[in-house]
Amino acid sequence: xxxxxxxxxxxxxxxxxxxxxxxxxxxxxxxxxxxxxxxxxxxxxxxxxxxxxxxxxxxxxxxxxxxxxxxxxxxxxxxxxxxxxxxxxxxxxxxxxxxxxxxxxxxxxxxxxxxxxxxxxxxxxxxxxxxxxxxxxxxxxxxxxxxxxxxxxxxxxxxxxxxxxxxxxxxxxxxxxxxxxxxxxxxxxxxxxxxxxxxxxxxxxxxxxxxxxxxxxxxxxxxxxxxxxxxxxxxxxxxxxxxxxxxxxxxxxxxxxxxxxxxxxxxxxxxxxxxxxxxxxxxxxxxxxxxxxxxxx
Amino acid sequence: xxxxxxxxxxxxxxxxxxxxxxxxxxxxxxxxxxxxxxxxxxxxxxxxxxxxxxxxxxxxxxxxxxxxxxxxxxxxxxxxxxxxxxxxxxxxxxxxxxxxxxxxxxxxxxxxxxxxxxxxxxxxxxxxxxxxxxxxxxxxxxxxxxxxxxxxxxxxxxxxxxxxxxxxxxxxxxxxxxxxxxxxxxxxxxxxxxxxxxxxxxxxxxxxxxxxxxxxxxxxxxxxxxxxxxxxxxxxxxxxxxxxxxxxxxxxxxxxxxxxxxxxxxxxxxxxxxxxxxxxxxxxxxxxxxxxxxxxxxxxxxxxxxxxxxxxxxxxxxxxx
Amino acid sequence: xxxxxxxxxxxxxxxxxxxxxxxxxxxxxxxxxxxxxxxxxxxxxxxxxxxxxxxxxxxxxxxxxxxxxxxxxxxxxxxxxxxxxxxxxxxxxxxxxxxxxxxxxxxxxxxxxxxxxxxxxxxxxxxxxxxxxxxxxxxxxxxxxxxxxxxxxxxxxxxxxxxxxxxxxxxxxxxxxxxxxxxxxxxxxxxxxxxxxxxxxxxxxxxxxxxxxxxxxxxxxxxxxxxxxxxxxxxxxxxxxxxxxxxxxxxxxxxxxxxxxxxxxxxxxxxxxxxxxxxxxxxxxxxxxxxxxxxxxxxxxxxxxxxxxxxxxxxxxxxxxxxxxxxxxxxxxxxxxxxxxxxxxxxxxxxxxxxxxxxxxxxxxx
Numbered sequence: 015x016x017x018x019x020x021x022x023x024x025x026x027x028x029x030x031x032x033x034x035x036x037x038x039x040x041x042x043x044x045x046x047x048x049x050x051x052x053x054x055x056x057x058x059x060x061x062x063x064x065x066x067x068x069x070x071x072x073x074x075x076x077x078x079x080x081x082x083x084x085x086x087x088x089x090x091x092x093x094x095x096x097x098x099x100x101x102x103x104x105x106x107x108x109x110x111x112x113x114x115x116x117x118x119x120x121x122x123x124x125x126x127x128x129x130x131x132x133x134x135x136x137x138x139x140x141x142x143x144x145x146x147x148x149x150x151x152x153x154x155x156x157x158x159x160x161x162x163x164x165x166x167x168x169x170x171x172x173x174x175x176x177x178x179x180x181x182x183x184x185x186x187x188x189x190x191x192x193x194x195x196x197x198x199x200x201x202x203x204x205x206x207x208x209x210x211x212x213x214x215x216x217x218x219x220x221x222x223x224x225x226x227x228x229x230x231x232x233x234x235x236x237x238x239x240x241x242x243x244x245x246x247x248x249x250x251x252x253x254x255x256x257x258x259x260x261x262x263x264x265x266x267x268x269x270x271x272x273x274x275x276x277x278x279x280x281x282x283x284x285x286x287x288x289x290x291x292x293x294x295x296x297x298x299x300x301x302x303x304x305x306x307x308x309x310x311x
Numbered sequence: 312x313x314x315x316x317x318x319x320x321x322x323x324x325x326x327x328x329x330x331x332x333x334x335x336x337x338x339x340x341x342x343x344x345x346x347x348x349x350x351x352x353x354x355x356x357x358x359x360x361x362x363x364x365x366x367x368x369x370x371x372x373x374x375x376x377x378x379x380x381x382x383x384x385x386x387x388x389x390x391x392x393x394x395x396x397x398x399x400x401x402x403x404x405x406x407x408x409x410x411x412x413x414x415x416x417x418x419x420x421x422x423x424x425x426x427x428x429x430x431x432x433x434x435x436x437x438x439x440x441x442x443x444x445x446x447x448x449x450x451x452x453x454x455x456x457x458x459x460x461x462x463x464x465x466x467x468x469x470x471x472x473x474x475x476x477x478x479x480x481x482x483x484x485x486x487x488x489x490x491x492x493x494x495x496x497x498x499x500x501x502x503x504x505x506x507x508x509x510x511x512x513x514x515x516x517x518x519x520x521x522x523x524x525x526x527x528x529x530x531x532x533x534x535x536x537x538x539x540x541x542x543x544x545x546x547x548x549x550x551x552x553x554x555x556x557x558x559x560x561x562x563x564x565x566x567x568x569x570x571x572x573x574x575x576x577x578x579x580x581x582x583x584x585x586x587x588x589x590x591x592x593x594x595x596x597x598x599x600x601x602x603x604x605x606x607x608x609x610x611x612x613x614x615x616x617x618x619x620x621x622x623x624x625x626x627x628x629x630x631x632x
Numbered sequence: 633x634x635x636x637x638x639x640x641x642x643x644x645x646x647x648x649x650x651x652x653x654x655x656x657x658x659x660x661x662x663x664x665x666x667x668x669x670x671x672x673x674x675x676x677x678x679x680x681x682x683x684x685x686x687x688x689x690x691x692x693x694x695x696x697x698x699x700x701x702x703x704x705x706x707x708x709x710x711x712x713x714x715x716x717x718x719x720x721x722x723x724x725x726x727x728x729x730x731x732x733x734x735x736x737x738x739x740x741x742x743x744x745x746x747x748x749x750x751x752x753x754x755x756x757x758x759x760x761x762x763x764x765x766x767x768x769x770x771x772x773x774x775x776x777x778x779x780x781x782x783x784x785x786x787x788x789x790x791x792x793x794x795x796x797x798x799x800x801x802x803x804x805x806x807x808x809x810x811x812x813x814x815x816x817x818x819x820x821x822x823x824x825x826x827x828x829x830x831x832x833x834x835x836x837x838x839x840x841x842x843x844x845x846x847x848x849x850x851x852x853x854x855x856x857x858x859x860x861x862x863x864x865x866x867x868x869x870x871x872x873x874x875x876x877x878x879x880x881x882x883x884x885x886x887x888x889x890x891x892x893x894x895x896x897x898x899x900x901x902x903x904x905x906x907x908x909x910x911x912x913x914x915x916x917x918x919x920x921x922x923x924x925x926x927x928x929x930x931x932x933x934x935x936x937x938x939x940x941x942x943x944x945x946x947x948x949x950x951x952x953x954x955x956x957x958x959x960x961x962x963x964x965x966x967x968x969x970x971x972x973x974x975x976x977x978x979x980x981x982x983x984x985x986x987x988x989x990x991x992x993x994x995x996x997x998x
Contacts, residue, residue, distance in 0.1 A: 015737060015738070015739050015740075016698070016737070016738055016739075016740050017735070017736070017737050018647075018649045018656065018697070018698050018735065018736045018737075018738075019727075019734065019735040019736075020654065020655045020656050020734050020735070021654065021734075040450075145333075145334070145337070148334055148615075149334055149337045149338065149341065151563075151566065151611070152334055152335075152337075152338055152566070152608040152611045152612055153338070153341075153566065153604065153607065153608055153611070154565075154566040154567070154568075154569035154570040154573075154607050154611070155566065155567075155570055156569075156570035156571075156573050156574075157569060157570065157573065157585075157588055157603065157604050157607045158604065160573070160588050160589065160591070160592040160600060160604075161342065161345055161592075161600050161601065161604045162345060163592045164591060164592045164595050164596070164597060164600045165345050165346050165348075165349035165351070165597070166349055166350070242463075242512070245463060246463075246465075246570075246573075246574055249463075249465050249574070250573070250574065250577060250589055251593070252592065252593075262463075265463065265465060265466055266465070269469060272469045272473060273469070273472070273473060273476070275473075275477070280466065280469060281466070284462075284463050284466035287461075287463045287466075288458070288461050288462055288463065289461075291461040292457060292458060292461035295457065295460070295461060295515075296457065299457075443741075531768070532763065532765055532768040532769040533768060533769055533770055533771045533772065535693055535763070535769070536761075536763060536769045536770065536771075536832070537771065538693060538755070539691055539693060539755055539756070539760070539761045539763075540755060540756035540760065540761075540782075540783050540786070540835065540836070540839065541752060541755035541756030541757060541786055541787065541839075542756070542782055542783070542786060547771055547774075550773045551772075551773065625773060626773065627772070627773065627819040627821065628772070628819070628821050
């Protein structure tokens with residue numbers, strides 16, 4: 015059953031509405047959840063860096079092994095060695111947060127530079143870019159990273175460098191697309207005719223006014239990917255080593271206990287991964303829909 | 312397809328093939344650069360591994376007293392590969408290529424199987440949403456797909472294994488092909504395919520893309536004409552709305568699935584190239600990891616080629632340049 | 633009309649909804665039309681007058697917004713007689729305020745299911761439609777010939793591909809396409825706009841319908857091609873005598889083909905009647921809009937008489953913001969002191985002034 019109603023009298027203009035009325039409710043929920051997750055991650059990261067933890071993450075308490083969440087003093091329970099789960103999860107963020115930012119920075123910085131270059135250049139340059147994009151896309155990320163690990167060392171910053179680099183073509187083509195769009199609408203020509211200096215055109219007019227939503231969204235996707243990569247690698251044994259916690263290696267070390275029916279040591283970090291990646295994805299999606307004004311009934 | 316249409320199609324196909332070859336060459340170069348730049352000088356190890364006997368190897372080392380320029384090394388290595396010589400595994404001492412192909416086949420089975428699972432789940436949801444829009448059935452499904460796409464696949468694997476072994480009372484001695492429970496062997500083989508199919512993290516994107524494309528096609532003028540003449544809308548919308556988008560999304564997601572395969576193979580002990588790559592990375596077994604990286608790229612490009620072929624076969628305009 | 637008309641649209645209402653303005657787009661706001669068997673009705677009006685939407689509503693091709701929300705579409709052919717909007721009232725509930733519909737509740741799924749049941753027997757088989765934009769209205773992935781044979785095999789007694797192909801070739805010849813055997817295997821991208829339009833006409837006629845709806849068959853084509861298509865339609869009309877609803881904003885094609893004419897504006901019919909009454913400049917009692925429309929045509933006669941092109945003042949009606957009173961009031965140049973009050977406040981009904989000729993204007997009755 016669909017209901018349509020027109021309140022007689024004033025017919026408002028869409029552009030006058032504030033953005034929370036314009037956006038589809040669902041997208042606001044997505045963005046809200048996403049922002050919550052980002053806030054949690056950032057706060058936890060800061061706490062973790064200053065060691066402001068509820069308990070010592072390495073503190074083994076054999077009396078209190080695999081306590082469920084809600085146990086007094088152990089908000090999220092403990093793992094199979096009695097170590098406090100919450101503290102370990104918070105410290106686990108250290109493993110991917112800064113490296114993730116590196117990946118994002120590389121992707122956005124080089125991607126934007128390349129994209130702007132491509133946007134201003136002609137066809138030959140673009141064919142080259144397409145070739146490189148296809149080239150980079152030919153490698154599964156994880157396999158490429160394993161290759162880099164074998165050739166160099168399993169350093170998370172090296173790895174995030176690779177992750178960032180592999181995302182450069184994506185960002186570049188998006189930026190290039192925007193520039194071509196603006197070119198088509200003659201915005202850039204108009205700016206040039208008005209004598210606006212090139213640096214201002216690029217930095218302020220193109221990037222800030224037109225591309226910032228796109229870049230923010232790429233940043234959220236970039237962090238989601240960084241988390242996925244780091245946790246997968248530490249799960250496989252290439253990242254942070256025990257006893258230092260990383261969400262990935264926490265799931266791995268809890269595996270045997272899982273098979274014995276003791277789920278929590280593996281499940282807690284897995285859920286952390288789930289809700290965090292979900293948060294970044296939904297944030298990106300929701301922002302995309304709101305800023306692009308999409309979504310039909 | 313008419314005879315007259317075959318020649319232009321062949322022309323376009325050979326162009327695609329050439330691009331694939333160029334890309335694979337680029338792939339080999341990227342791999343070379345990584346290995347060459349590595350501090351452990353794995354590249355020489357690789358080159359040496361390509362040579363068959365110890366004497367020849369010793370002779371080369373002597374002859375190569377002066378390090379050869381990089382392009383020479385690259386070409387020598389490339390030539391070796393093209394003649395089927397991918398070097399010798401450091402750990403196993405076996406030639407890489409046959410091993411690689413053996414495990415590659417297993418991964419291929421895993422990959423294709425999981426793609427089928429992903430599509431079996433995604434296509435109905437996407438089509439339903441395209442036709443009915445957002446309603447109380449499609450929205451929870453879409454939301455669930457988001458959650459499933461964020462699940463760590465290794466954890467999903469644990470859940471499935473636990474369910475299988477404990478709830479269904481089937482105790483695997485070891486997974487994969489060496490299980491004692493012969494009767495249930497085929498089921499064990501399905502597990503990793505199922506897990507990878509559901510947990511590869513691409514489901515929500517696939518659903519979104521397919522729904523968007525089908526929705527776009529449904530709004531096209533020619534679909535309206537089909538409806539106006541009483542013809543089957545699905546029949547007309549199929550090519551542009553389902554077939555082409557499915558091949559496109561498959562081709563673009565193969566790299567992801569191969570990445571997921573690395574993890575799934577490790578959990579289930581599935582003898583595929585992902586597990587071999589993981590082992591090789593731990594052992595610094597350069598020839599193996601390099602061979603697998605290239606093989607993986609070959610798989611990806613094959614997927615891309617497949618998509619081009621379907622597109623050309625279906626689209627009458629594609630045969631014209 | 634002595635016998636029952638083939639198509640009788642009564643008070644059809646098709647609305648859309650603008651989410652951004654939170655208001656209804658009243659594209660078809662009470663349209664009544666009739667077509668007798670064998671007759672060609674020309675529906676003329678500016679863009680946005682609702683003529684295309686009316687045609688789409690007949691075949692149930694409206695897919696967005698609330699869509700069709702009221703009215704009756706009586707269809708009578710040799711085979712069947714029915715109301716195409718049967719039971720619509722069961723699925724729609726309207727709330728009016730001050731005579732205007734302000735709320736619509738529609739069981740979209742239920743109505744769709746119901747409508748499909750009715751429409752599936754009618755589409756193609758009894759009523760066929762051709763569209764504007766012939767190139768995009770044909771399936772780009774199938775050959776042109778196959779699209780015609782599909783129609784033939786669906787709706788006529790011919791079932792084999794072989795026979796259907798023969799019949800399709802005949803039709804391709806009838807719509808004056810050169811080398812039909814060659815063109816049969818062509819794809820739409822390889823055909824010109826005019827040829828695609830011919831193909832669409834062939835496709836529509838090949839299913840042997842009782843009624844043909846042609847929506848802007850010449851719009852978008854080159855001027856020379858336009859007249860060729862009209863020539864073709866004239867020829868087909870005399871050859872086949874098929875009942876036709878012709879929609880166009882181009883009065884010249886309307887005048888060459890129509891037996892009767894309906895003038896639409898802002899979602900309603902302003903005037904309907906025999907073509908010779910409405911289109912001739914001599915006939916006196918006409919709707920001000922119609923006479924203004926005729927006067928604005930760049931024809932030799934108009935220019936000779938006045939020396940300049942006479943446009944209609946004001947803007948086309950915004951179908952969201954429909955004013956009280958007559959829809960043409962703000963642009964009408966024939967309002968008299970006597971009728972001004974009424975024109976501004978109350979919308980006139982469609983009133984029959986002479987047998988067969990109806991006008992919606994306070995000047996002609998009170």
